[in-house]
Amino acid sequence: xxxMEYKAREYFEAFGIPGPKGFxxxxxxxLEGKVIDYPCMVKAQAPVxxxxxxxxxxxxxxxxxxxAACRAILGMDIKGRKVKKALITAQVRPAREWYLAIALDRAxxxxxxxxxxxxxxxxxxxxxxxxxxxxxxxxxxxxxLRSYAATYLLSKAGIDPKYAPQFRDLLGRLHRLFHEGDCLxxxxxxxxxxxxxxxxxxxxxxxxxxxxxxRHPELLAFRDEVEDNPLVAEGRKAGVLFIxxxxxxxxTVISNGSGMIMSSIDVLAKNGLAVGAALDLGGGATAGxxxxxxxxxxxxxxxxxxxxxxxxxxxxxxxxxxxVGDFMDRHGTGKPVVVRxxxxxKEKGVEILNSLNRDNVVFVDGLYxxxxxxxxxxxxx
Amino acid sequence: MSILVDENTRLIVQGITGREGAFHxxxxxxxxxxxxxxxxxxxxxxxVHGVPVFNTVREAAEATGANASIAFVPARFxxxxxxxxxxxxxxxxxxxAEHVPVMDMMGVHHAARKRNCRVIGPNSFGVISPGKAxxxxxxxxxxxxxxxxxxxxxxxxxxxxxYLLTREGIGQSTCVGNGGDAIPGSAFVDILPLFAAxxxxxxxxxxxxxxxGEEELAAAYIKERVEKPVIALVAGRNSPRxxxxxxxxxxxxxxxxxxxxxxxxxxxxxxVHIAESAADIVKIAKRxxx
Numbered sequence: 001x002x003x004m005e006y007k008a009r010e011y012f013e014a015f016g017i018p019g020p021k022g023f024x025x026x027x028x029x030x031l032e033g034k035v036i037d038y039p040c041m042v043k044a045q046a047p048v049x050x051x052x053x054x055x056x057x058x059x060x061x062x063x064x065x066x067x068a069a070c071r072a073i074l075g076m077d078i079k080g081r082k083v084k085k086a087l088i089t090a091q092v093r094p095a096r097e098w099y100l101a102i103a104l105d106r107a108x109x110x111x112x113x114x115x116x117x118x119x120x121x122x123x124x125x126x127x128x129x130x131x132x133x134x135x136x137x138x139x140x141x142x143x144x145l146r147s148y149a150a151t152y153l154l155s156k157a158g159i160d161p162k163y164a165p166q167f168r169d170l171l172g173r174l175h176r177l178f179h180e181g182d183c184l185x186x187x188x189x190x191x192x193x194x195x196x197x198x199x200x201x202x203x204x205x206x207x208x209x210x211x212x213x214x215r216h217p218e219l220l221a222f223r224d225e226v227e228d229n230p231l232v233a234e235g236r237k238a239g240v241l242f243i244x245x246x247x248x249x250x251x252t253v254i255s256n257g258s259g260m261i262m263s264s265i266d267v268l269a270k271n272g273l274a275v276g277a278a279l280d281l282g283g284g285a286t287a288g289x290x291x292x293x294x295x296x297x298x299x300x301x302x303x304x305x306x307x308x309x310x311x312x313x314x315x316x317x318x319x320x321x322x323x324v325g326d327f328m329d330r331h332g333t334g335k336p337v338v339v340r341x342x343x344x345x346k347e348k349g350v351e352i353l354n355s356l357n358r359d360n361v362v363f364v365d366g367l368y369x370x371x372x373x374x375x376x377x378x379x380x381x
Numbered sequence: 382m383s384i385l386v387d388e389n390t391r392l393i394v395q396g397i398t399g400r401e402g403a404f405h406x407x408x409x410x411x412x413x414x415x416x417x418x419x420x421x422x423x424x425x426x427x428x429v430h431g432v433p434v435f436n437t438v439r440e441a442a443e444a445t446g447a448n449a450s451i452a453f454v455p456a457r458f459x460x461x462x463x464x465x466x467x468x469x470x471x472x473x474x475x476x477x478a479e480h481v482p483v484m485d486m487m488g489v490h491h492a493a494r495k496r497n498c499r500v501i502g503p504n505s506f507g508v509i510s511p512g513k514a515x516x517x518x519x520x521x522x523x524x525x526x527x528x529x530x531x532x533x534x535x536x537x538x539x540x541x542x543x544y545l546l547t548r549e550g551i552g553q554s555t556c557v558g559n560g561g562d563a564i565p566g567s568a569f570v571d572i573l574p575l576f577a578a579x580x581x582x583x584x585x586x587x588x589x590x591x592x593x594g595e596e597e598l599a600a601a602y603i604k605e606r607v608e609k610p611v612i613a614l615v616a617g618r619n620s621p622r623x624x625x626x627x628x629x630x631x632x633x634x635x636x637x638x639x640x641x642x643x644x645x646x647x648x649x650x651x652x653v654h655i656a657e658s659a660a661d662i663v664k665i666a667k668r669x670x671x
Contacts, residue, residue, distance in 0.1 A: 104483060106593045109490045109564050124636065141487040142495060182484050211562075211629055212482035214457060245621050258561055258627030259535020262590055262617035267658055269619035280627040311540045313520035342544060344520065367658065
């Protein structure tokens with residue numbers, strides 16, 4: 001999960017990473033009574049990148065400009081996401097800008113420290129245009145962060161050793177944040193450098209490992225706040241993962257595992273059918289959970305047909321069929337529901353589906369037969 | 382022949398008194414796996430399906446001479462369980478739980494290498510050598526003994542493939558669940574040398590998916606070191622970018638990193654046969670004489 005800047009700054013503050021003072025507002029009324037040092041910066045808080053280009057970062061020299069900037073930013077649309085909060089911080093004009101981050105290196109399976117004296121721009125951009133200015137260091141998790149890491153990074157980047165004490169302290173704090181915060185990324189860009197060696201984080205970017213959220217319960221509320229697709233939240237309540245896919249897709253896939261979902265999408269796509277969303281039942285789903293999943297799938301206005309594709313190991317095919325029947329009894333739908341399953345209790349499941357006597361509920365014996373059914377009559381027999 | 386798990390495996394089940402641990406101990410015993418001991422702290426002295434329970438892995442290993450362990454414990458206790466098994470010098474440790482934090486697994490991965498321990502999982506169905514033994518929770522009825530070695534990041538895609546292979550009379554030497562997480566204990570490239578050296582494996586099947594670079598690493602290894610025919614399926618070609626597809630590790634980066642196209646290209650370049658679906662794997666295997 002990507003934290004928005006204001007949330008990432010809370011992390012930075014908790015670990016003692018210095019940065020300009022600031023606060024966040026949701027509307028203009030919240031500016032009342034705040035002590036503000038001008039000039040300041042107003043920064044849109046959105047769960048997507050590209051806010052600078054979208055006009056989401058504006059300076060303000062006085063109270064009138066601040067109100068105007070907040071008015072422009074709050075409620076603005078960045079890549080389809082509405083800006084609900086604006087961050088107001090003191091303006092800092094650094095002598096120089098560096099880049100410092102710790103990221104997960106999946107290939108090496110270690111944290112990777114990335115440092116560059118050419119900060120400010122996107123690191124990908126810097127890597128392309130000034131490849132010599134980026135220094136990287138993998139940290140063996142068994143060794144952790146040792147003091148020589150900071151020495152190495154500065155030396156390799158050709159930085160004056162006078163910065164070493166500050167830099168070493170900052171890297172230590174960022175590493176503790178990365179580790180204790182269960183981060184996949186903790187990035188400071190730009191890292192402002194004053195002439196006297198004082199370092200300040202002017203932006204904060206933090207990605208937290210979703211699997212570790214149980215260790216950070218304060219982020220669970222934030223996650224729900226950021227999620228603007230109500231079906232994701234509904235799925236979460238039902239113990240089902242709702243994955244939005246192609247916004248133009250018309251088929252919704254329900255399956256009992258991540259691999260099977262991806263394979264289903266691939267086979268459908270190969271035959272010209274775009275998937276709008278996918279739902280992962282997980283293992284061992286009961287009829288109740290299957291019925292609820294079909295309900296959530298069909299409550300997506302983009303869903304014109306549902307394709308249920310199950311390999312029954314722990315999950316039983318008769319439970320899946322019963323769940324479909326349960327949904328039809330309770331809610332019903334005229335949209336095609338194409339069901340393909342294989343494995344445990346398949347015959348019993350087929351019997352249940354046939355006994356439903358619904359024209360729009362079709363059992364298909366195989367993945368390709370399912371694709372055919374969906375492609376031809378959009379599921380109708 | 383087979384790899385990792387066979388009739389000589391003497392397995393410890395960590396978390397044996399839990400619901401999943403007890404149920405799958407029974408299933409593994411039914412498949413003639415030698416489950417030597419179970420471990421649950423504070424419950425030593427009991428028996429579960431006839432298997433003696435110990436308080437710690439070290440005591441269980443000392444008393445029974447066990448040589449492998451599988452952790453049927455929730456994600457938040459998985460790293461601790463794997464460390465305990467590694468610290469008892471077991472050479473093979475499996476973990477099944479989904480959603481183990483990345484930070485936990487980074488430590489486990491590197492500690493395992495320093496202790497010469499092989500860790501399989503987490504987020505894995507385990508390992509099965511059909512007709513010999515299984516360490517895991519896979520529905521074993523669909524497997525049959527044979528000469529195709531399979532390793533997979535996905536349980537469901539592996540099951541589907543195995544089901545279709547078995548239906549066509551094509552058996553398997555060993556099936557390894559590498560797991561769907563970003564940091565697996567063992568990646569494809571760690572298991573490849575075992576399949577390559579196993580005289581009982583004639584064809585190797587890799588069931589990969591989007592995210593990370595394990596398929597590319599496997600391709601580089603195959604190109605240099607593997608003579609046996611390899612078939613690969615990479616799921617997720619049409620998945621949206623920047624979104625984890627259920628498996629924590631199955632995510633294409635915003636820059637297109639970890640895409641199916643790049644993986645297939647690397648594998649194809651290494652002489653691997655690319656399959657588009659489970660059914661396609663069977664077709665290719667048949668063509669290769671399986």
